[in-house]
Amino acid sequence: MSDTQFLIGTFCRRPTLGNLGRQIRVRSNFFEVLALPTQNIIHYDVTITPDVPPALNRKIFGEFERISREGPLNGIRPVFDGRKNIFAPRSFPFGDTATFNVTLPEDETIPSKRTPRTFKIKIKKAGEIYMDELHRFLQGKHPMTSNCLTATMALDVLIRHLPSMRHVTVGRSFFTNAGAEPLFGGAEVWQGYYQSARPAQEKMLINVDLSATAFYESGPLIQMVTKILGRRNPDDLRRGFSDKDRIKLTPTPASQTMFDAGNGVTTDVADYFARQYGRRLSYSHLPCVTVQKNIYLPLEVCEVVEGQRHIRKLNEKQTADMIKFTCQSPHLRANKIKQGVDILNYRKNEYLKQFGLEVASEMIVIQARVLPVPTLQYHPSSREHSFQPREGSWNLRDKKVAQGAVLGSWAIVAFGSERDLPTQSIQAFIRELVITCQDNGMSIPNRTPPIMHTNSQGDIEGTLKTAWLHAGNAAKAQPQLIVCVLPNTGVPLYAEIKRVTDTVIGVASQCVQSRHMMQAKKQYCANLCLKINVKLGGMNSFISPSQIPFISDKPTILMGADISHPSPGEPSRPSIAALCASMDAKASRYSASIRVQTGRTEIIADLANMTKELLKTFYQTCGRKPERILFYRDGVSEGQFDQVLNGEIKAVRAACMSLEESYKPSITFVVVQKRHHTRFFPLDKRDSDRTGNCLPGTVIESGITHPYEFDFYLQSHAGLQGTSRPTHYHVLFDENTFTSDGLQALSYNLCYVYARCTRAVSLVPPVYYAHIVCRRARFHARDQHWSDTESGSEGDQGTASIFGVVKPELQRVMYFM
Numbered sequence: 001m002s003d004t005q006f007l008i009g010t011f012c013r014r015p016t017l018g019n020l021g022r023q024i025r026v027r028s029n030f031f032e033v034l035a036l037p038t039q040n041i042i043h044y045d046v047t048i049t050p051d052v053p054p055a056l057n058r059k060i061f062g063e064f065e066r067i068s069r070e071g072p073l074n075g076i077r078p079v080f081d082g083r084k085n086i087f088a089p090r091s092f093p094f095g096d097t098a099t100f101n102v103t104l105p106e107d108e109t110i111p112s113k114r115t116p117r118t119f120k121i122k123i124k125k126a127g128e129i130y131m132d133e134l135h136r137f138l139q140g141k142h143p144m145t146s147n148c149l150t151a152t153m154a155l156d157v158l159i160r161h162l163p164s165m166r167h168v169t170v171g172r173s174f175f176t177n178a179g180a181e182p183l184f185g186g187a188e189v190w191q192g193y194y195q196s197a198r199p200a201q202e203k204m205l206i207n208v209d210l211s212a213t214a215f216y217e218s219g220p221l222i223q224m225v226t227k228i229l230g231r232r233n234p235d236d237l238r239r240g241f242s243d244k245d246r247i248k249l250t251p252t253p254a255s256q257t258m259f260d261a262g263n264g265v266t267t268d269v270a271d272y273f274a275r276q277y278g279r280r281l282s283y284s285h286l287p288c289v290t291v292q293k294n295i296y297l298p299l300e301v302c303e304v305v306e307g308q309r310h311i312r313k314l315n316e317k318q319t320a321d322m323i324k325f326t327c328q329s330p331h332l333r334a335n336k337i338k339q340g341v342d343i344l345n346y347r348k349n350e351y352l353k354q355f356g357l358e359v360a361s362e363m364i365v366i367q368a369r370v371l372p373v374p375t376l377q378y379h380p381s382s383r384e385h386s387f388q389p390r391e392g393s394w395n396l397r398d399k400k401v402a403q404g405a406v407l408g409s410w411a412i413v414a415f416g417s418e419r420d421l422p423t424q425s426i427q428a429f430i431r432e433l434v435i436t437c438q439d440n441g442m443s444i445p446n447r448t449p450p451i452m453h454t455n456s457q458g459d460i461e462g463t464l465k466t467a468w469l470h471a472g473n474a475a476k477a478q479p480q481l482i483v484c485v486l487p488n489t490g491v492p493l494y495a496e497i498k499r500v501t502d503t504v505i506g507v508a509s510q511c512v513q514s515r516h517m518m519q520a521k522k523q524y525c526a527n528l529c530l531k532i533n534v535k536l537g538g539m540n541s542f543i544s545p546s547q548i549p550f551i552s553d554k555p556t557i558l559m560g561a562d563i564s565h566p567s568p569g570e571p572s573r574p575s576i577a578a579l580c581a582s583m584d585a586k587a588s589r590y591s592a593s594i595r596v597q598t599g600r601t602e603i604i605a606d607l608a609n610m611t612k613e614l615l616k617t618f619y620q621t622c623g624r625k626p627e628r629i630l631f632y633r634d635g636v637s638e639g640q641f642d643q644v645l646n647g648e649i650k651a652v653r654a655a656c657m658s659l660e661e662s663y664k665p666s667i668t669f670v671v672v673q674k675r676h677h678t679r680f681f682p683l684d685k686r687d688s689d690r691t692g693n694c695l696p697g698t699v700i701e702s703g704i705t706h707p708y709e710f711d712f713y714l715q716s717h718a719g720l721q722g723t724s725r726p727t728h729y730h731v732l733f734d735e736n737t738f739t740s741d742g743l744q745a746l747s748y749n750l751c752y753v754y755a756r757c758t759r760a761v762s763l764v765p766p767v768y769y770a771h772i773v774c775r776r777a778r779f780h781a782r783d784q785h786w787s788d789t790e791s792g793s794e795g796d797q798g799t800a801s802i803f804g805v806v807k808p809e810l811q812r813v814m815y816f817m
Contacts, residue, residue, distance in 0.1 A: 010143055012731040014710040017701055018740035021369035026694060027681040028364055029337050030704050033204040035358035041129040041154050044086040047122040054082035060119050062165055064102045077354045079161035087154040089355045096125040129154055138202050140708035155197035159206060161351055168307040172196055173211040181325050184317040186227035187214045187310045189325045193340035194677050201707050206359055208337055209677035212326045214310035221302035237286055249287040254298045257288050269296050327722040330692040334681045366703030370695050374749040375544040378402055379441050391689050392696035392718030392760040396526045400441030405538035409475035410449045411467040414485040415456040415493060421485055421514055426451055429520040436525035442533055450474050456487055460496045461504060468505050480536055484511045492786040495779040503780050503804025508535040508815050534755045534814040542586035543749050550746050551587050557618050557626035558582040560766025562634040564774035565600050577604040578773035580766050581614040583621045588753050591617045591812050592773045596803050602640050603647050611655035617812060628736055629667045634767045636671045645732050666735035672767050673728040678713060680726060693719030696760050699744050712744060716751035717762040727763045756817050776816045780804045
């Protein structure tokens with residue numbers, strides 16, 4: 001295959017490696033594959049009937065392997081993915097197809113009168129995986145083909161096969177109850193170990209990481225029910241159950257739950273257990289579990305079997321406990337990953353041996369660089385107007401925002417009574433907020449905005465419209481801002497405020513928690529200042545133009561796109577797509593476009609018109625058309641790269657040409673990924689921050705990256721707690737001929753101008769803003785019944801909601817901050 005043919009249809013190839021910054025070495029949670037299978041791998045399709053879940057499929061396959069190893073399999077150790085695929089190191093002796101019957105013994109721990117179950121396993125050869133092609137792909141001499149993808153999948157199945165047969169598995173992770181910690185409400189969190197085969201330059205790697213998920217605690221069901229309902233002990237259940245709590249339970253207690261015991265005799269459950277088993281129920285006043293029609297079991301005789309995954313959404317307390325369990329320092333995480341590799345015990349795995357796969361026992365050590373910190377600019381009148389932040393964070397002391405907004409017409413709405421939220425306390429808070437905002441460069445001629453109290457359960461839309469009128473009348477000017485004091489962190493009130501101010505009135509809003517308002521701390525007011533300033537069209541800070549030449553040399557627009565999907569329990573709800581774009585040469589101001597589209601579709605359906613809108617806004621703001629577009633796209637997995645390349649890049653090009661046929665700005669399209677399991681651990685203490693994480697600006701572009709495509713990992717933020725997750729940038733298309741240094745430094749520098757905090761953030765602001773806009777747009781739907789503790793709603797799942805459109809006067813400012 002010639003080089004020219006090879007380049008067709010492939011993504012952007014990596015330019016020369018960068019050299020900007022200080023060279024360091026880091027450890028990463030990848031383990032090198034020292035030996036790959038030299039022979040081709042044989043792929044078989046398997047069908048198990050009747051159809052059962054993967055966990056039972058594995059038991060059936062395990063029994064088939066046990067009884068067939070010396071017979072039909074002739075000593076071959078095949079591996080199984082739990083569904084449809086078997087991979088073997090050589091062909092089975094029985095030919096291309098065969099059918100076997102397997103009788104699965106009953107689980108001895110659960111007494112049953114049922115006979116052992118018989119299953120039919122049909123095995124059919126699907127093809128052969130040519131390992132030589134994978135070797136050439138790793139060396140950059142061959143494109144990624146379906147054969148290479150299947151080879152990687154086979155290696156994935158191979159390394160997961162044995163843990164999956166021995167442990168509970170969820171996705172690509174297996175879990176063990178060793179060291180399990182209880183969560184509130186009858187759940188517990190188990191430690192898991194994720195593993196995945198990944199191609200890199202001239203080698204395959206195994207990515208091993210920690211994972212965690214919630215399971216139900218094993219033990220008596222009555223104890224579980226007690227914990228779920230938040231009671232102290234089973235005796236407290238005497239108070240009874242509400243209808244909401246009574247899922248799969250009888251409406252009557254065991255002493256009154258009647259059933260047909262045969263021979264025309266009707267009896268209650270409690271009496272039946274006393275006569276049949278000589279067991280007097282201790283809790284005959286409690287309902288029974290409905291197993292099926294006419295079969296009931298008292299709660300106290302039921303046991304919760306170990307290893308059942310908790311699939312309900314965790315509540316706030318459970319989520320907090322889960323975060324405590326998973327938040328581990330880099331040193332501790334690295335040690336636990338090492339423990340996971342010891343559990344996996346690759347060296348003694350008989351399946352790996354037969355395939356000829358060898359895996360190193362130590363994490364890979366790779367080259368990295370720490371990029372130089374950019375110079376941040378504030379207003380020239382600031383005592384410290386130009387400086388380089390240290391370790392990715394700074395504060396607003398002695399600084400004034402680069403361009404302060406003027407706030408003249410505003411109002412305060414307190415959602416609570418005068419007793420709960422005294423006017424005096426609100427006035428004290430306003431004084432502190434005004435002083436802080438003015439110290440930091442904003443101008444607030446009206447220091448005494450009108451204050452009104454209202455009921456948080458009342459007519460929110462009517463209240464906000466009244467506040468808008470009060471603000472306008474008091475200042476004799478168009479209202480700019482409504483500050484809302486909230487009684488709690490609940491979603492419903494916040495969601496309704498944002499729906500009304502964004503889509504009905506068209507005014508910026510700032511929500512404040514009552515507990516923060518009562519304290520009125522200067523730091524909190526400074527954070528509010530950053531948000532209010534950009535909502536009113538101001539600019540907080542910018543990077544020295546000489547450090548972002550790609551943006552400052554020619555008219556350039558940065559775009560960030562994301563899609564937010566409904567949760568799995570809301571199949572009829574739509575997905576929301578957001579596109580954010582920079583509106584100035586400093587890449588500090590952004591505008592947003594939103595679309596509602598069919599649920600769970602990953603490609604942005606109306607991207608062409610969204611792009612067109614923002615290109616027009618850029619022209620109206622700057623007076624020039626952008627000559628270059630740098631497009632960052634979030635939320636795309638590797639399997640969707642082709643779709644994105646063919647669909648979305650064409651949509652951006654079509655948007656440009658719809659404005660003017662000859663208008664063809666150069667486009668660079670970069671996929672941004674945070675959902676991965678790559679972590680970095682500094683080798684030298686001098687190369688780590690206070691939390692033990694890598695320093696902000698650590699970039700890795702070799703050793704664990706794609707064999708030849710243009711991708712890199714960038715850890716742009718300082719760690720706060722736990723182990724920091726770097727961001728993965730993968731360039732799919734590049735007409736701007738970026739060098740490695742050019743794109744890495746630009747992406748890193750942009751992370752310092754995220755408008756609502758004084759820290760470098762973990763991913764580029766255009767994408768961060770798109771993510772926030774997606775989340776905000778969920779609140780623009782009418783007639784939603786938002787739950788207090790969750791971001792989902794409890795409304796009728798079958799009806800499509802009517803989403804409001806953000807008012808034009810807000811679309812050009814960063815109302816979403």
